[in-house]
Amino acid sequence: MSPSPITLSAELVELLDDAALTLGELARCCRVTPEWVRAHVAAGVIEPLPGGVAAEWRFAGATLTRVRRIAHLETAFDADPQLAALTTDLMEEVARLRCRLMP
Numbered sequence: 290m291s292p293s294p295i296t297l298s299a300e301l302v303e304l305l306d307d308a309a310l311t312l313g314e315l316a317r318c319c320r321v322t323p324e325w326v327r328a329h330v331a332a333g334v335i336e337p338l339p340g341g342v343a344a345e346w347r348f349a350g351a352t353l354t355r356v357r358r359i360a361h362l363e364t365a366f367d368a369d370p371q372l373a374a375l376t377t378d379l380m381e382e383v384a385r386l387r388c389r390l391m392p
């Protein structure tokens with residue numbers, strides 16, 4: 290059974306942009322386990338904010354989108370974490386380039 294999509298209001302997205310999510314909050318919002326997040330941090334595909342030990346990790350609000358994309362790619366396409374992260378990097382780059390093209 291696949292998880293249902295979450296719809297976020299513009300106001301919540303603005304709040305998340307400045308947010309510093311805890312490991313538990315990030316895992317809960319993305320419907321993954323804290324162990325999944327820890328494994329992906331260890332693999333280098335997700336980065337916590339600088340400073341702090343694993344028990345005190347904080348993640349930028351933008352990491353929420355990245356984690357959700359990686360988890361979706363791993364689940365939907367049986368991609369390994371490195372491939373899912375590379376695909377996510379490319380998706381993020383395309384989005385940045387499109388923003389630059391828009392007047």
